[in-house]
Amino acid sequence: MNTLKAEKRSMDIKAKKLRREGFVTGNVFGREMKESVPVKMDKKEVESLLKKNNKGSQVMLDVDGTKHNVLIKDIQFDPIKKQINEVDFQALVSNEAVHSVAEIVLVDAEKVTTGVLEEHLEEVAFKALPKDLVDKIEVNVGDMHAGDTIKVKDLDIAKNPEVTLSTDPEALIVSVTEVHASADDEEAEDGETAEA
Known part of the structure; x- marks a missing residue:
């Protein structure tokens, strides 16, 4: 430390x-x-x-x-x-859970060649005891292909019973979208607007 x-x-x-x-x-x-x-x-x-x-x-x-x-x-x-x-x-007090955030670090992003890699989330908020605190979460995206997504619930931190997530487990961290003509890009943007 x-x-x-x-x-x-x-x-x-x-x-x-x-x-x-x-x-x-x-x-x-x-x-x-x-x-x-x-x-x-x-x-x-x-x-x-x-x-x-x-x-x-x-x-x-x-x-x-x-x-x-x-x-x-x-x-x-x-x-x-x-x-x-x-x-x-x-x-910190050893027996007191605290609210914190962990930065998301994408690993092997340059290996994604079948589509466009988009990062949707830069950090994950959670509550945990000092012994379970993490400040960085490495997400290996090297094997991702067009259509693949990684959500918060897919991370190891989400599987740790000692950690309470504040960020929605269904929140999207990264996705790989296919490269299309510009008309499709506009549709994708419309879809995002509708979700918001």
Whole structure:
């Protein structure tokens, strides 16, 4: 598990000023904490951590020497400045189920040659104890052909009795559609509109 160092943040200093000084702000909250703890972290360390971890990842947060097993709950990104502004963490309790998300990662997508591969879902929401948390779900699509689909219920996470899915098990993750003339494409779009 990756560790990130953080310091308790004084609320006297504005977040904007801290960001200018090279920090990312955040909060740590949890059931066994009396109140949420505002923190600040080194921007470079946060960026390095988020290359391997994402929303839904479990990390160790070292706040002034006190280690907390936490879940990355939210990441606020400024697309204009291309910088991370804030990261919020939920302190985990071993016997308490938490809501989280797992990112869907498609594997072997380049092997699909019989049709057009479409990804319909980028993450799966669920509730589980800390020991059952996952932050990434790899979906191998290399053997898929035109007409094939993979739904949430087909994933291993859906078969784990310790996990409660928040995302609809019937939700489509990926599908492979045949390549046709443009008239058929319009029909497909009409079909999607009708479903919505």
